[in-house]
Amino acid sequence: MTVLSARALLEVRGLRTWFPVRRGVLQRVASHIRAVDGVDLTLHAGETLALVGESGCGKTTVGRSILRLNEPSAGSIWFEGTDLTLLSDAEFKAYRRKIQVVMQDPGAALDPRMTVRDIIAEGMESFGIGGSATERTDLVAQMMRKVSLDPETMWRYPHEFSGGQRQRISIARALAVDPALLICDEATSALDVSIQAQILNLLAELQRAQNLTYLFITHDLGVVRYFATRVAVMYLGRIVETGTTERIFTAPQHPYTQALLASVPSLDPDKRSDTKPIVLGDIPSPEHPPSGCHYHPRCQQRRDVCDRIDPPVVPLADGICRCVLAVPESGRSPTPELQP
Amino acid sequence: MTSAAKADAPLLEVANLTISFPGDVGLVPVVEGIGFSIARGETLAIVGESGSGKSLSALALMRLVPRPGRIAPESRVRFEGEDILGLPVPAMRAVRGAKIAMIFQEPMTSLNPVVTVGAQVVEAITLHESLSRQEARARALEMFKLVGIPDADKRLDVYPHQLSGGLKQRVMIAMALAMRPKLLLADEPTTALDATIRAQILAVIRDVAARTGTAVLIITHDFGVVNEVADRVAVMYAGQIVEEGTRHEMLRHPKHPYTQGLLRSIPRPEARGGKLEEIKGVVPRPGQWPKGCRFHTRCAFAYDRCVAEAPRRTAVTATQGVWCHFAEEGRSP
Numbered sequence: 001m002t003v004l005s006a007r008a009l010l011e012v013r014g015l016r017t018w019f020p021v022r023r024g025v026l027q028r029v030a031s032h033i034r035a036v037d038g039v040d041l042t043l044h045a046g047e048t049l050a051l052v053g054e055s056g057c058g059k060t061t062v063g064r065s066i067l068r069l070n071e072p073s074a075g076s077i078w079f080e081g082t083d084l085t086l087l088s089d090a091e092f093k094a095y096r097r098k099i100q101v102v103m104q105d106p107g108a109a110l111d112p113r114m115t116v117r118d119i120i121a122e123g124m125e126s127f128g129i130g131g132s133a134t135e136r137t138d139l140v141a142q143m144m145r146k147v148s149l150d151p152e153t154m155w156r157y158p159h160e161f162s163g164g165q166r167q168r169i170s171i172a173r174a175l176a177v178d179p180a181l182l183i184c185d186e187a188t189s190a191l192d193v194s195i196q197a198q199i200l201n202l203l204a205e206l207q208r209a210q211n212l213t214y215l216f217i218t219h220d221l222g223v224v225r226y227f228a229t230r231v232a233v234m235y236l237g238r239i240v241e242t243g244t245t246e247r248i249f250t251a252p253q254h255p256y257t258q259a260l261l262a263s264v265p266s267l268d269p270d271k272r273s274d275t276k277p278i279v280l281g282d283i284p285s286p287e288h289p290p291s292g293c294h295y296h297p298r299c300q301q302r303r304d305v306c307d308r309i310d311p312p313v314v315p316l317a318d319g320i321c322r323c324v325l326a327v328p329e330s331g332r333s334p335t336p337e338l339q340p
Numbered sequence: 341m342t343s344a345a346k347a348d349a350p351l352l353e354v355a356n357l358t359i360s361f362p363g364d365v366g367l368v369p370v371v372e373g374i375g376f377s378i379a380r381g382e383t384l385a386i387v388g389e390s391g392s393g394k395s396l397s398a399l400a401l402m403r404l405v406p407r408p409g410r411i412a413p414e415s416r417v418r419f420e421g422e423d424i425l426g427l428p429v430p431a432m433r434a435v436r437g438a439k440i441a442m443i444f445q446e447p448m449t450s451l452n453p454v455v456t457v458g459a460q461v462v463e464a465i466t467l468h469e470s471l472s473r474q475e476a477r478a479r480a481l482e483m484f485k486l487v488g489i490p491d492a493d494k495r496l497d498v499y500p501h502q503l504s505g506g507l508k509q510r511v512m513i514a515m516a517l518a519m520r521p522k523l524l525l526a527d528e529p530t531t532a533l534d535a536t537i538r539a540q541i542l543a544v545i546r547d548v549a550a551r552t553g554t555a556v557l558i559i560t561h562d563f564g565v566v567n568e569v570a571d572r573v574a575v576m577y578a579g580q581i582v583e584e585g586t587r588h589e590m591l592r593h594p595k596h597p598y599t600q601g602l603l604r605s606i607p608r609p610e611a612r613g614g615k616l617e618e619i620k621g622v623v624p625r626p627g628q629w630p631k632g633c634r635f636h637t638r639c640a641f642a643y644d645r646c647v648a649e650a651p652r653r654t655a656v657t658a659t660q661g662v663w664c665h666f667a668e669e670g671r672s673p
Contacts, residue, residue, distance in 0.1 A: 196607075265562070281490070283504070
């Protein structure tokens with residue numbers, strides 16, 4: 001029996017989402033892509049948890065699994081005390097209202113044949129919010145004002161709006177059904193930097209005003225450091241480190257977190273990265289993750305055991321680190337002989 | 341032109357470059373009257389948001405502006421002193437690839453999926469130089485090693501889909517450098533790559549440019565990339581260059597309100613907990629560019645003159661120039 005943290009809005013425990021790889025004439029399942037392979041996450045109400053990692057690490061699949069857009073293979077997803085993985089589709093629908101999503105490409109996420117009014121009202125209709133169509137139109141106008149869009153434009157179509165405005169429409173649509181959790185999957189990645197600033201400011205304002213909780217899935221560490229309360233770093237299907245934003249950025253423990261931070265280009269003209277360590281090689285395929293610690297082939301601090309043993313989950317004061325070199329909260333190393 | 345004058349001249353000189361597309365009412369300029377130069381071995385970054393015209397400007401240097409776009413007749417692009425916009429097509433084909441090479445954001449769109457990457461590089465070399473296949477293969481191998489492709493000799497014989505995004509971009513750079521061009525055009529070469537891979541590729545570009553003396557024009561929206569590779573920077577807004585200067589000048593002492601706004605809207609650690617500086621509004625589309633200074637509709641400092649009159653270049657230092665009325669009047673915004 002898992003002991004759940006107090007006041008957690010969302011708890012993901014042992015989440016595994018594998019995709020079968022079929023091969024040959026008979027299309028037998030030859031192997032699995034272990035997109036998400038045993039992930040634990042906790043989100044408290046009103047906070048922003050950033051889930052960061054490079055392509056193929058499984059961060060998007062975690063978000064999609066919480067929304068049940070990808071069916072989890074194992075594990076549990078507790079939301080306000082209910083395990084979402086055990087619910088029927090009909091039962092899940094009630095929760096789906098409380099968990100909304102804003103995706104990367106605001107162009108692709110909006111139906112080009114629907115007016116902005118209908119896009120924003122669609123969710124309200126399906127969840128029975130607003131008594132009549134007129135009432136919903138009023139609510140749509142309210143939502144549009146909230147995200148700084150002119151309600152006069154509600155009868156227009158998505159293509160008549162800029163990228164930043166379309167992302168505002170996506171946010172208005174998500175907020176229209178009064179969610180508790182917003183999953184933002186690379187929500188600002190496709191936007192120009194001046195527009196990204198507008199959207200980040202909007203998300204911060206909305207969070208303060210409505211005590212919204214964000215799962216912020218991104219590869220952009222600059223955005224994370226500015227925006228997140230806590231950070232979870234993923235590598236090839238697993239969380240390798242979690243902690244407060246402050247600690248992750250000032251004292252990262254996992255060699256991968258360290259490498260990821262070192263790869264962020266500096267904006268200081270006196271600090272080019274000429275001397276910074278650069279991670280070696282490529283990200284392996286999640287279909288054939290390396291043995292032991294998935295990161296060991298690229299790790300510059302690897303020890304002899306790293307290709308053989310699964311690294312222990314080492315508890316830290318503000319999170320965990322999955323590495324034999326991690327120094328736990330108690331100060332005692334789980335594998336003392338490996339300390340440098 | 342004497343050979344001495346040729347050696348002194350910049351490698352590339354662009355003047356009055358205008359690129360237009362037919363619109364509802366005549367030609368709509370997308371790039372208007374821009375000028376810049378690149379010295380031998382120098383790396384210039386052109387920075388801008390989407391719609392600024394930065395990618396088209398790079399394509400124009402290769403005469404690859406997509407139809408129905410056209411380069412205006414008064415535009416001048418001199419490469420090694422020669423006006424390449426006036427070259428006959430076969431002569432231009434010889435410049436393209438051999439003297440000026442280009443890499444793009446998506447390496448997959450430029451690689452043939454059914455030919456091994458080694459064969460593609462060999463083909464590119466033999467197209468421009470009379471080398472035997474063995475000699476061309478040796479050159480390809482040398483280039484693969486130069487850009488840091490591990491197991492380079494084995495990697496010559498694989499197909500593009502067998503390579504990761506980072507390795508494909510290295511192959512593209514190797515192919516671009518195989519003809520030993522004088523100028524490498526790189527359009528958002530790391531935008532599609534992950535952080536750790538991006539850092540590797542930027543290091544490759546910087547390292548290879550330094551070792552081979554190749555000049556680089558990099559097109560990017562990312563000031564982090566600028567800081568990693570550029571010697572000089574030009575910022576574009578609505579089809580024009582609004583500020584230019586050395587990397588240090590532009591990152592430390594930007595003078596144009598747009599450059600300043602762009603740099604301040606990047607989420608930085610110091611900004612944590614506070615509001616990010618926004619540039620209000622959106623980038624105006626071609627055909628809807630405001631009169632006067634094109635940035636005035638979004639500029640917090642705009643006054644009457646900005647609405648009425650287009651600013652001219654004001655020299656801030658010997659290397660930094662800005663198109664802004666404030667600088668022209670000796671004030672700072």
